[in-house]
Amino acid sequence: MKHKLLFIVNPGSGSHNLDLHAVIKNFFADKDHDIEIFELPKDCDSGQIKQTIKKTAPTRVIAAGGDGTLKLVAECLLNSGTPIGILPAGSANGMARELGIPTDINLALDLCIQGTPKSIHVVKINGELCIHLSDIGFNAYIIKKFDDLPQRGMWGYAKASWHALWRHHKMNVELRMGNQDIQSEAAMVVIANATMYGTGVKINPEGKLDDDLFEVILIKQYSIAEILKIRFTSLPFNPEKIETFHTKKINIQTKHLVHFQVDGEYMGKVKQIHAELLPAAIQIII
Known part of the structure; x- marks a missing residue:
């Protein structure tokens, strides 16, 4: 053809x-x-x-x-x-x-x-289209620092990550999904359409691009051990450090302004997040 x-x-x-x-x-x-x-x-x-x-x-x-x-x-x-x-x-x-x-x-x-084209869903977050992964907190701060550095590629990302480990502080968040209302301290909250970051870290092993839900990963503590476990084994998360929720819609409120990114693009600071599933919204060639 x-x-x-x-x-x-x-x-x-x-x-x-x-x-x-x-x-x-x-x-x-x-x-x-x-x-x-x-x-x-x-x-x-x-x-x-x-x-x-x-x-x-x-x-x-x-x-x-x-x-x-x-x-x-x-x-x-x-x-x-x-x-x-x-x-x-x-x-x-x-x-x-x-x-x-x-x-x-x-x-x-x-x-x-x-x-062959494959239909996948996307997530609309604060008016922005998210195909892959969005988050507030630690990783969004890394992306901000990465954008500020002259180096690109993995070396620049590693340097930004090291800076974030020393400078980033936890957030107070409230997650509202249907009848659920969760309040917690968090290092990071991920809205996940896909399963892994571009670095290869599989943050959302339960994710599927063509199902009727997206995942919300509440990372209460940034744990190197948990991230390594996610990447190199099939062991489940430690629920005391990382919890996963499945939903079609979520509202997130934070006590203070927090860093926010969508698909690797830094979006600034926010105090509120609204995310909603848009099913079978795009066709990707696979």
């Missing part, structure tokens, strides 16, 4: 100097598909991408970048039925890892042509 592919390329993604524009052009030089490449300008908004999609009328749209690029593309194609491909080229490619998409660029490009 011949495709018309629109590549939305984030030239600032990742820590490498790969020329994605050239790689894409070379890959399709001897193939019978129509391609268009749109490089995201600085401070690009969804209106520019929607206009490009409308003008191009592609059969598939490919997000070339990290989780933030995928989020931006998904916002433009919400409930449209147009399949989205992933070309993992970010500092952390959590959704690509989640779906088993190859990190090799040529293999990922081939999958964009040969792969």
